Amino acid sequence: MLKIFKYSFFDLIRSRWIYAYFSFYLITAISLLYISNDLNRAILSLMNIVIILSPLIGTMFGVMYYYNSREFVELLLAQPVKRTAIFLGQYLGLTVSFSLSFGLGLGLPFLFNGILGSEEIGNFLILLLNGTLLTFIFTAIAFLISLLNENKIKGFGLAIIIWLFFAVIYDGLFLLSLVIFEDYPLDSFALIASIFNPIDLSRIFMMLQLDISALLGYTGAVFNKFLGTNMGIVVALISSLLWVFIPVKGFLHYSLKKDF
């Protein structure tokens, strides 16, 4: 597995895509820092970008990478290598290289702006963690989609729909149900509903850091317990990790069954 991981990792970090991804975050971070001149506000803007873009890039590139390396995978499958090793190696190669370019792209400008000594370091780490987790989650989902679909067009279509669903549609339905069932106690529902969407989970991380003043204005006891204590962070983190684990488990499981 390590060999395959190494191979796809070094293959990827030489590719144009990774450089493009890296320079995108580099330029965005530099310009945001330059414009706002304030670490806190730059982090805030970046959070908004990251929770939309990381899942999008994760899904799209995951699908693309799988379809492109299909012949290579078939070649490997003919060798005495475990199937899980092949797919896990490729998955890790992809996610690690993307997370690295994401981390460096954001990290370098902030490092030069003195993030280490400032009190915003916590927020910045949350930002990095969010981006990395989202990449891991959505790449896994992308692998699952492409393993399930031989047809490239179908795979891409599904990937876009999945991204759109989690990024926008889910929240729309969520809000709609909150408005419709306004008369009922909705605290627990709201919290559970946000656990079922990885992008919402990342948002909760972010809110706990940045909007705590507003969140504490809400009267619900369940909310207050969840948001006012460390429990919120712990639950959100565990659920995020589950969100990585389950799709990975899923595509590994399916890769064993699949007839290539």
Add this chain to the structure above:
Amino acid sequence: MTRYMSILLIGCFVLSAPLSMADTLTICQTCPVKTIKQGLDKSKDGDVVIVKPGFYQEGNLNITKQITFLGEDFPVIDGNNNNEVLTINADSVVVRGFLIQNVGTNYLEDRAGININERDYCIIENNKLINTFFGIYLKNVSDCIVRDNLIQGKAIEEISSGNAIHAWKSKNLIIENNLAEKHRDGIYLEFVDNSVISGNTSRDNLRYGLHFMFSNHDQYRENIFLNNGAGVAVMFSRNIEMIQNRFEKNWGASSYGLLLKEIYDGKIEHNTFLSNTIGIYAEGANRLNFNYNDFEKNGWALKILGSCMDNKFEYNNFISNTFDLSTNSSRNYNEYIHNYWGDYTGYDLDKDGFGDVPYRPVKLFSYIVSKVDPSIILLRSLFIDILNFAEKVTPVFTPESLKDVEPLMKPVK
């Protein structure tokens, strides 16, 4: 001419009085006068009574003469958790340099560390009041000065606690540089007119840091309100000036930096609102001017209800607030102009420092949150951003006329 003569006469009288008849009385364990009670009995108008360091537990002490009552190195006067400590029933009394402690809680009478009872011209300064029910209680007094006191309570719940500085039906007070903490209200003013409250720090109080009721023509400035149940409440008052105060970390479900209710013709300038759940909550506030205030990292910088009219918000900074403004009305009777809004995305082509596109501080989402509380969990969702954008283009739910037509491009310094 007669006016000058009378001033001269009064001046002569005031100057000559202490010269002719003032005595100094010293109280200590080894002196001829051993207890404060004896000392107070022996003193006469105009005397200086000095208390040497020591522990004095003598029940309630009643000052009935116009004396200057001085403590040396903070002698301790203890109330034994049972009674009021110092009651002042004379004009022009000065109390300085005491440590007054353990005032008993009582549900029938308002016991205080220092109680000034319908007398004028007192000076209460540089005292420490520890473990008090009410700290300093001014009942129907005028021209009093309360300054440099430290008042520390033990409040656990609202019903069984008193206020650090409590003034009722008074006028011309000066309350400055006090530290009031762990009481019900830090400073409570009811029917108090023409007074100045400045440089105080009020923190960790259960209810309000500063509480105005039915008080007019007062000014409070350069105070710090930190971590109170609800910052400052100004209710049923007119002509209050609030200048250069700091409102910080007033967190909670019904917690405000500043609560304005039924208030007219005030001035709110150069204040800082930092990290409050709600910066300013206004209900029935009319003809107020809000200028040069900083609102930073609040949940809601402003909550201005529909009952507010003719207020003007100019040259304020709104930076990193979750919501800049929220209202419950679809009409707007207030004016917002020349403010700096951190979320403003417009441009300034003619370079006059004002944005060319109006800014709408009320977001659709703040309207939704006010209707359905738990929806706050969707804050910063892309879906919400899309909704907000749609509402911004064609306002339906938010007041159409509520906008800053000339938002500043750079923060006010």
